Amino acid sequence: MGAKIQHDDELVENHEINVTPFIDVMLVLLIIFMVAAPLATVDVNVDLPASTAEAQPKPDSPLYLTIKADNSLALGNDDVTLEKLSAALETASNGDTGQRIFLRADKSVEYETLMQAMNRLREAGYLKVALVGLEGVAGAGQ
Numbered sequence: 001m002g003a004k005i006q007h008d009d010e011l012v013e014n015h016e017i018n019v020t021p022f023i024d025v026m027l028v029l030l031i032i033f034m035v036a037a038p039l040a041t042v043d044v045n046v047d048l049p050a051s052t053a054e055a056q057p058k059p060d061s062p063l064y065l066t067i068k069a070d071n072s073l074a075l076g077n078d079d080v081t082l083e084k085l086s087a088a089l090e091t092a093s094n095g096d097t098g099q100r101i102f103l104r105a106d107k108s109v110e111y112e113t114l115m116q117a118m119n120r121l122r123e124a125g126y127l128k129v130a131l132v133g134l135e136g137v138a139g140a141g142q
Contacts, residue, residue, distance in 0.1 A: 071113050082116065
């Protein structure tokens with residue numbers, strides 16, 4: 001009864017490293033980098049100047065001047081004419097000409113209309129004008 005049974009079909013440990021999964025992962029990463037690298041470059045060669053300016057925080061209650069597609073103006077949510085813009089700005093900003101005005105315009109607005117609004121802002125004493133664009137959608141609508 002004390003006899004031991006031996007099996008000849010025992011598995012032998014394999015001491016070799018299987019590199020096939022490692023190679024598969026490396027090839028996938030290589031393909032990802034080959035596709036992503038051209039997308040990260042810009043085709044227009046420009047020597048950009050260095051800037052030390054930091055991103056400006058947005059004010060709590062920004063003052064928006066909007067030029068609609070029909071060339072009508074709106075200060076905040078209220079419609080205003082170009083002639084009455086100076087008075088409306090003074091009321092909305094409490095006479096603070098140092099306040100930044102955020103200028104938004106429909107993409108169909110002509111450049112001349114945009115310049116007229118900017119000239120009216122300058123004449124009223126509002127020299128800090130920020131142009132507002134659509135963020136995060138490069139080339140949208142083209």
